[in-house]
Structures are given as C-alpha cells and as structure tokens.
Amino acid sequence: xxxxxxxxxxxxxxxxxxxxxxxxxxxxxxxxxxxxxxxxxxxxxxxxxxxxxxxxxxxxxxxxxxxxxxxxxxxxxxxxxxxxxxxxxxxxxxxxxxxxxxxxxxxxxxxxxxxxxxxxxxxxxxxxxxxxxxxxxxxxxxxxxxxxxxxxxxxxxxxxxxxxxxxxxxxxxxxxxxxxxxxxxxxxxxxxxxxxxxxxxxxxxxxxxxxxxxxxxxxxxxxxxxxxxx
DNA sequence: GGCCAGGACACCA
DNA sequence: TGGTGTCATGGC
Numbered sequence: 001x002x003x004x005x006x007x008x009x010x011x012x013x014x015x016x017x018x019x020x021x022x023x024x025x026x027x028x029x030x031x032x033x034x035x036x037x038x039x040x041x042x043x044x045x046x047x048x049x050x051x052x053x054x055x056x057x058x059x060x061x062x063x064x065x066x067x068x069x070x071x072x073x074x075x076x077x078x079x080x081x082x083x084x085x086x087x088x089x090x091x092x093x094x095x096x097x098x099x100x101x102x103x104x105x106x107x108x109x110x111x112x113x114x115x116x117x118x119x120x121x122x123x124x125x126x127x128x129x130x131x132x133x134x135x136x137x138x139x140x141x142x143x144x145x146x147x148x149x150x151x152x153x154x155x156x157x158x159x160x161x162x163x164x165x166x167x168x169x170x171x172x173x174x175x176x177x178x179x180x181x182x183x184x185x186x187x188x189x190x191x192x193x194x195x196x197x198x199x200x201x202x203x204x205x206x207x208x209x210x211x212x213x214x215x216x217x218x219x220x221x222x223x224x225x226x227x228x229x230x
Numbered sequence: 231g232g233c234c235a236g237g238a239c240a241c242c243a
Numbered sequence: 244t245g246g247t248g249t250c251a252t253g254g255c
Contacts, residue, residue, distance in 0.1 A: 052237040058253055059236090093235090093252040101238085139238045159236045204236065
C-alpha cells in the first residue's frame, strides 16, 4: 500500500484518494463488518448511549441484563423506574447518568415519534440530527451513531478510534474539532450510509485488532506509511 | 493498585 | 472558546 500524506491544513488538502485507499485497504484485510453489533435499531440506540466513555465488553454485560429481563424495548424501558434501569445497566459504568440519558431519549422518542424509531427515518437528516442533539446527554458522537447505525442516515461517526487513526496517518491534526474531522470524511467521500457504516466499523476493527494508536507499534499495518509521512 | 475504555455536560476564566 | 472536574464499572 502506498499512501502519500503531506503536511498541511486538512481543509486545503484533497484527502479523497487517501481516504479511499485506507478504506479499500482495511476492507481487503478485515472484510465487511456489517455493523452495529446489535439485533435491532433500538438495541443500537441503547448501545450508543451505554458505550459513552466505556469499554464495549461492559456495555454488552449491561445489554445482556436488559435482554435477560426481557426489557429491551422502547415501551418497556419508557415505563421502567430509573433506579431499576440504573441497577441493570450498572456494568456499563456511569449507570445513574446513563439511566437518565436513556430515559431522556425515550421521552423524546415517545413525545415526538410515538415511540417508533422507524418514524424517525422519514425526517430529513439535518432536522433529525438537530433534534437528537437536543436530547440532554446525547452529544455528537452518540447522535451520529444513532443516525447512521440505527436509522441508516449518511453521517460519519467520529469517535476515539477515528481520531487516533486520522492523527496517526497525519490526515488530521491532534485536537481537531468533531465537526471539522467529520467534514474531512463527508467532503472527501461519496455520501453513502453503507460506505460510512463500513468505513467507521473497519476503523474500530483495525484499532481494536492491531493499531491501538501506538505511533511506534510495529504490528500496525500502516507502520511503514506512518514512518514515510513523518 | 493503576490505567484505560467507541462521551457529555457544567462550570469557570 | 478552551480547560477542568465529574460521572463509575470491569479487564488487564
């Protein structure tokens, strides 16, 4: 793989060939990911909120608790008392706060969409994103995860993994804002939910599997490129 | 026992 | 606008 990344402000650089090359390379290595790891749109939403600043394995434990109790549905969680919800999602950490955030989203869902996620799909992306961001406890990453993975909207998710790999490859500077980094992807790639879905999933896959964002990690498949670009 | 993991928000200067 | 503290569990 040959990736020529030059220094300079991201906005002034044509990053389309680099991003496409990184994508096709990751796809070749790891294959289709078919994300998100969930069995329903609502499970995606719950996972997106519970995974805030937390290891995914802890989120799985919390979701399994909800499944075991047969509570993983909007109508049931909408009615459940917050203390019980907090106790069930305890393994995901920050459980009191996350119980409130789940409740906040459910209140929004029932107030505006009759509790149906499928109804949200009809709303234009800009309107929907603004609405979801208006829910207390739903920030840009959580909102975009919900839009992309639960509602099939073409928004690129920026998370810790995305930041690491773009900084690692000198595609974006350290500390770049969420919106600016997101713009790098959306302005340099075809606007396509399937592509955004796979690309972000592949970034996470790669980061978990090998890279771990260590600039000197000899195991990283981008190791030679990183040296070249310094 | 310390560090880290797929954030978001309030508060302050 | 940017920095800092808070929220918390579980694996290594």
